[in-house]
Amino acid sequence: MPKNLPPLSALRAFAMAGRYESFKVAAENLNVSPGAVSQHVKNLEKTLGIALFDRSNRIIRLTPKGSEYLKGVQSAFDLIKVATKAVTEDIGGGKIVVSTMPSFASQWLVPRLGRFRERHPQFDVHVNTATDLVRFESDHVDLAIRHGLGQYRGLYSERLFTVEMVVVCSPDFGTKANNITDLTMLPLLHEAERSDWALWFRANGFNEVDCSRGPSFDDDTSLVHAAISGQGVALVRDVLVVDHIAKGRLVSPVDLKWPSKFAYYCVFPEEGLRSQKIRAFRSWLHEEIRGH
Structure with a gap:
């Protein structure tokens, strides 16, 4: 039993690797090398005295202990995110970063944003246009509007338009x-x-x-x-x-x-369900779709 808490960097690497069960995908999301993620996890396993991943095959899998630990670590990180947002954003205000394809931005979203501003003057919207899928945390994106099948692992998605x-x-x-x-x-x-x-x-x-x-x-x-x-x-x-x-x-x-x-989907990390600004933007999107 460790006397001190493990380093946050190791916990973060483990949480990302556990979410995707892939050191490579975790490294891409954290902007580090797969070797760095692997080393963080090994150090964490040594500190805890337990195996968090089964490495017997080429594809890593969480052990039962690892799966149990991931739930607790992820819950802790979610609480940290909520607390951080609460003290860094003005109540009811802030910037909303929305990522979407250039065509959808120019042909549908941007011409309607004035109505969102009229309804919610406390929010400033920044539209990030990209053809590649963004990484929400590292690219500092709150919400994305994507064209696809709606299956985005580890993210919440809801259908906006059929096409x-x-x-x-x-x-x-x-x-x-x-x-x-x-x-x-x-x-x-x-x-x-x-x-x-x-x-x-x-x-x-x-x-x-x-x-x-x-x-x-x-x-x-x-x-x-x-x-x-x-x-x-x-x-x-x-x-x-x-x-x-x-x-x-x-x-x-x-x-x-x-x-x-x-179809077009509204996509964001699941903790965004508790975000006031994301709730406001989602509600406005659905109103626009119903009315126009």
């Missing part, structure tokens, strides 16, 4: 596209992988369409703007063009929506 792919073009260009047959002869605007149009045509019974024509774009925002400027017909996620359609910049000439298995 449907819609055909859009400029109003002038729309006069040339009255049906699917018309689309087979018009310039097609593509995302970088150039696969969506071929799949869409096949889903609608058109198997021999040449989908190789037309420009492609690395990001959805450029794709949307190419459609607005009349360069062709685009197949895009509905949430990215709902405002452009409402304001008459785009039209949907063919009313055939294509459901996607992906």
Whole structure:
């Protein structure tokens, strides 16, 4: 039985390694080497006099004692986080760092943020746009809006939008596209992988369409703007063009929506469920989705 508490650095390394059962993933989250995480855990095991991980196979697994210890250590860290936030944030105020994809930020989130500011002037929102998944703790992010299947290990996630792919073009260009047959002869605007149009045509019974024509774009925002400027017909996620359609910049000439298995999710560490600012932002998001 150790007389003194183990070092916080060792406990932190163990908590992260135990959460993912991986020294490599823990090292990535802590911005250290896997060897450093492994050494911290070995020192902790020596201090405690017990084995925390089973290393008999190539994949590490928590021992029963390790699993029991992880619950207590994680609870302690959660209490520290709550206490720290309580003394470093003004009551009801603070900064909210939101990470999301550039396309969602520019086409949906940012145009609506003014209404959040009107409702909650005590909060300042910082939008962090990135295509890669952020690490919440090391990147200092409170909440993320992600496009995917909603399965993010160790994080809380809730669905915001289901996604449907819609055909859009400029109003002038729309006069040339009255049906699917018309689309087979018009310039097609593509995302970088150039696969969506071929799949869409096949889903609608058109198997021999040449989908190789037309420009492609690395990001959805450029794709949307190419459609607005009349360069062709685009197949895009509905949430990215709902405002452009409402304001008459785009039209949907063919009313055939294509459901996607992906959706948009609000994602954050589970301790965020107790955060006043995250609760406020989540509530506002759902109000916007219901109303717009």
